[in-house]
Every structure is written in structure tokens, then in C-alpha cells.
Amino acid sequence: MELQNQLKALAEKINKLKDKIETEESTKHAFVLPFINILGFDTFNPTEVVPEFTADLGLKKGEKVDYAIFQDNTPILIVECKNWIENLDNHNSQLFRYFHATKTRFALLTNGINYRFYTDLEQVNKMDEKPFLEFDITNIKDNEIHEISKFHKSNFDVAKIVNNASSLKYTKEIKKSISEELTEPSRQFVKLFANKVYSGRLTEKMMDEFTGLVHKAFNQTISDKVNNRLNAALNKEAEKQQEDVVEVEAEQSKVITTEEELEGFRIVVAILRRKLPTHRIVHRDTQSYFGILLDDNNRKPLCRLHLNTGTKYIGLIDKDKNEQREVIQSIDDIYKFEEQLLNTVTFYMN
Known part of the structure; x- marks a missing residue:
């Protein structure tokens, strides 16, 4: 609960200040360092949170990542920061180089509002192209807070986070694919279900027809499931209220005021x-x-x-x-x- 309150307080601060923040340095000090501090790391201790950490790679010297967080004299997380108005999609390659040079297992790319956590699930010591955890701190959800808590200094366990990262990453990608298919079914997706219910030849005309049918059927299925769960919850609540009324009436019937x-x-x-x-x-x-x-x-x-x-x-x-x-x-x-x-x-x- 304390972590949740701290993150929401930071989100409120960001919403109030962001229009006055004009530089990357201001973003770091106003938004990113408070986040690192919320994770339990001492931003005033240069042996725990190291600014401008050297990440030289081969002949390329002078490469520095904005922050490296250390635990037991080992870098456990590198942080690359951008101005809050910048799109993070343009900066993955820079963090990719730093990740390989520092030998850490986790990297964070952030503009103080959007946070993207990376690891090396697909190839050891080579940062994945896609983050396993991504969130907007100004619109943070409870399940995201739960994942963030694993990066808190008091909870930090490399093996546990890596094991969970795989599930997070691929679940996120699957959910994204499902959402895309529900919005605009792909040809393969339509063919999968058309072949289950139609024995004729799937001409272009039939594929066009089944595209609409698959889209309609899936949205109706989701709607039905939502309605069923709502009705079940409402019925359960109604039954509970009825039971409460009966209990109160039974209790009151035994009370005689003299x-x-x-x-x-x-x-x-x-x-x-x-x-x-x-x-x-x-x-x-x-x-x-x-x-x-x-x-x-x-x-x-x-x-x-x-x-x-x-x-x-x-x-x-x-x-x-x-x-x-x-x-x-x-x-x-x-x-x-x-x-x-x-x-x-x-x-x-x-």
C-alpha cells in the first residue's frame, strides 16, 4: 500500500510539473530520481546510484549510461533517461549497447512518464528488443504496481524477476495479438475458424464473408462472457443481501425491549x-x-x-x-x- 501511495503521489507531481519541465536533466531530477528513490535506492549515495556510469564497448570509449544501480558492488539495473516529451521508440539501440557493456540483467528506458524494463530472455547478455514490463506512471494499474514492487531494494531477486519476466513479456505479446485479431482479423485467423465450420472451397468471396463473421462471433462471445459474469455477480450480491435481511429479521425477532x-x-x-x-x-x-x-x-x-x-x-x-x-x-x-x-x-x- 505504501508503494502504491508513493507512486500515485509521484504521478500527481508529474501532472502538475511536466509543462514546466523543458530539458532532459530536469526530467531526471524531477521525475526519474524520485522513482528510483521510491524503489528504496539511495539516490544520494554514489556507490548505490551511480550517475553517468561508464559503459565502454570495445573501441568505442566514453559511452555513459545515465544511472547504474548497484547492489553488493554489482550493477543490477541501468537506467537511460530522455526528456519527458520524447518518444522512447527512437532510443532502444542506445540502451542495447549499454546493456551488453555493463553485464547487467536489467535495463530501464524512461522519459519519466513511460517506463520500459528490459532483460535478456532470448539471448544471454543481449538485451531483448521488446520490454517485458511497460507502464505509464500517470495511469498506473494495480497489477503493474505489483510488478514494480519486485524491483524494490528490499525484494530484489534477479532469478525471480527473470523467471517472471518471461511470463510477463509473452503474455503481453499474446494479449496484444488477440486485441489486434479482435479489431481486424488476419487472414490466417479467419481461415483457422472457417475451416472448422465450412467444408467448401475458401474463395476470396468466402474469405471476405468469413472475416466479418469471425469478427462478429468473437465480439459477441466476449460480450456474452462479460454479461454472464456481471449477472452472476449481481445474483450473488442479491442472494447475499437477502440472506443479510433474513439474518437481521431473525435477530430482531429475538430482541424484546422492556x-x-x-x-x-x-x-x-x-x-x-x-x-x-x-x-x-x-x-x-x-x-x-x-x-x-x-x-x-x-x-x-x-x-x-x-x-x-x-x-x-x-x-x-x-x-x-x-x-x-x-x-x-x-x-x-x-x-x-x-x-x-x-x-x-x-x-x-x-
Whole structure:
């Protein structure tokens, strides 16, 4: 929850400041470094977050990546930053070189708003062309926050992240393909289903016809599944509400409010009206006790009367809302506890 709040706070800051940020350096300091700090890494410790980290490759010298994050004297993540207005699609090749030179397993390309995490799933020490995790921090989702948490300093485990990266990357690509097929079915996709239901020759005319049918059928299927789940959820909620009503009615049917309890309530009102308007003092009877509440709020008990047992009690409420029972011979003894009752009101007023 803390990570979620920190990321959303940063997103709000970005939305307020981005129009005033004009350079890559400003983007780094205002957006990227706070993100690294949220991950638990000390941006003021040059041995943990190293700026302008040298990533020389072969004869090409002077190559520097914006930040390298170290753990146990080993670089675990390199970060390449761009101005927030730049499109990240144009900068993969630069990060690709840095990745190979630093021998790290993870690389981050960001403009402070869009974040793309890469690893080397397809070939060791060679950065994949496509990221395994990608998100917009100003429109972040709960499942993305869960994945980000794995990069937190307290959770960082290379093997676990790499193993999960494969699932993330290919699931994302499959979902993207499915979305594309649903929007505009490819010829192969249409042919796959047409061959299942049509035994004739698939001419161009028939392919055109089946393209429309496949598109329609899949969207109807998704719509039906969504409606079924909604209806199931609504029916379940309706059943639960009905059960709750039955339980409440059954509970209420067992509660009998006596005249003695009502008289005790009137005594309590007479005492407390010196500090409270009478409409704020409400009684609520239960099987176990006769409760007297502030503002009809079950979390604000003023006192409790236990009058339907062999020994009668008044339950006094302390500042921690704990009940202290005191024996009374009759409801007239309630007047003996005037000071304690008024103190309970003072606890709530303070």
C-alpha cells in the first residue's frame, strides 16, 4: 500500500510539473530520481546510484549510461533517461549497447512518464528488443504496481524477476495479438475458424464473408462472457443481501425491549443532555445488552445496560472504548455514575 501511495503521489507531481519541465536533466531530477528513490535506492549515495556510469564497448570509449544501480558492488539495473516529451521508440539501440557493456540483467528506458524494463530472455547478455514490463506512471494499474514492487531494494531477486519476466513479456505479446485479431482479423485467423465450420472451397468471396463473421462471433462471445459474469455477480450480491435481511429479521425477532430498559435509557438521556442534544442520544437493543449510542453509531457507545439477567449491570465506556461493568440494584442507581457517563461524552468531543 505504501508503494502504491508513493507512486500515485509521484504521478500527481508529474501532472502538475511536466509543462514546466523543458530539458532532459530536469526530467531526471524531477521525475526519474524520485522513482528510483521510491524503489528504496539511495539516490544520494554514489556507490548505490551511480550517475553517468561508464559503459565502454570495445573501441568505442566514453559511452555513459545515465544511472547504474548497484547492489553488493554489482550493477543490477541501468537506467537511460530522455526528456519527458520524447518518444522512447527512437532510443532502444542506445540502451542495447549499454546493456551488453555493463553485464547487467536489467535495463530501464524512461522519459519519466513511460517506463520500459528490459532483460535478456532470448539471448544471454543481449538485451531483448521488446520490454517485458511497460507502464505509464500517470495511469498506473494495480497489477503493474505489483510488478514494480519486485524491483524494490528490499525484494530484489534477479532469478525471480527473470523467471517472471518471461511470463510477463509473452503474455503481453499474446494479449496484444488477440486485441489486434479482435479489431481486424488476419487472414490466417479467419481461415483457422472457417475451416472448422465450412467444408467448401475458401474463395476470396468466402474469405471476405468469413472475416466479418469471425469478427462478429468473437465480439459477441466476449460480450456474452462479460454479461454472464456481471449477472452472476449481481445474483450473488442479491442472494447475499437477502440472506443479510433474513439474518437481521431473525435477530430482531429475538430482541424484546422492556419498559425497564426504556426507563433506564430516559435516565441516561436526562444525565447526558447537559452536554448533548437529546436527538444525538440513541438506543439500540440487542440480545446481549441494551446499547446507548452517540449519533446512532455503533462505534460510539455511551454506555450499555444489562438488565435482563439475575444481576443487573451498567456498562461504562472508557476513553479506549472498553466496557467496565458495574453492579446496580435498580435503574435508579444509574444516577450514581453521572460523572463517568459525562466523561465518556468528553472523550468523544475531544
